[in-house]
Amino acid sequence: MKRIFCCVALILSCLSPLAFAAQAPQNQDAEPPIAAKTQVDINKADAATLALALDGVGMAKAQDIIAHRDKIGGFKSLEDLEQVRGIGPATIARNRDRILISPKE
Numbered sequence: 001m002k003r004i005f006c007c008v009a010l011i012l013s014c015l016s017p018l019a020f021a022a023q024a025p026q027n028q029d030a031e032p033p034i035a036a037k038t039q040v041d042i043n044k045a046d047a048a049t050l051a052l053a054l055d056g057v058g059m060a061k062a063q064d065i066i067a068h069r070d071k072i073g074g075f076k077s078l079e080d081l082e083q084v085r086g087i088g089p090a091t092i093a094r095n096r097d098r099i100l101i102s103p104k105e
Contacts (some may be wrong), residue, residue: 041100042081043074053098056091075101 040053042065050062057065061084068084075081078092078099092099 039098039100041102043069043102054091055094055098057087057095061086077101 038053040049042050045053047059047062047066050065051057051059054062064084064086065081069075072080072083078096078101081087081092081099082089
């Protein structure tokens with residue numbers, strides 16, 4: 001009986017710090033991730049940069065953006081981006097403040 005009590009006490013003493021750590025309040029004033037505040041030029045960025053900076057855009061969609069950009073010679077407006085498969089008005093609206101469009105050089 002004494003061994004069981006000791007084992008239970010040992011387990012509880014190990015778990016207590018974990019329980020307090022799980023209940024710790026999160027810092028609400030923390031800065032957003034870099035990707036959340038980064039602007040990206042869709043006429044110059046590579047696929048990895050697009051995937052990182054744009055919400056709802058993974059590597060496959062980023063590669064589709066680049067393929068379409070190469071096909072049309074560069075984007076002139078945000079509406080041109082809607083022609084890319086998988087990019088719709090909702091995706092553009094979520095990323096409107098992150099997207100830059102440089103003029104064709």
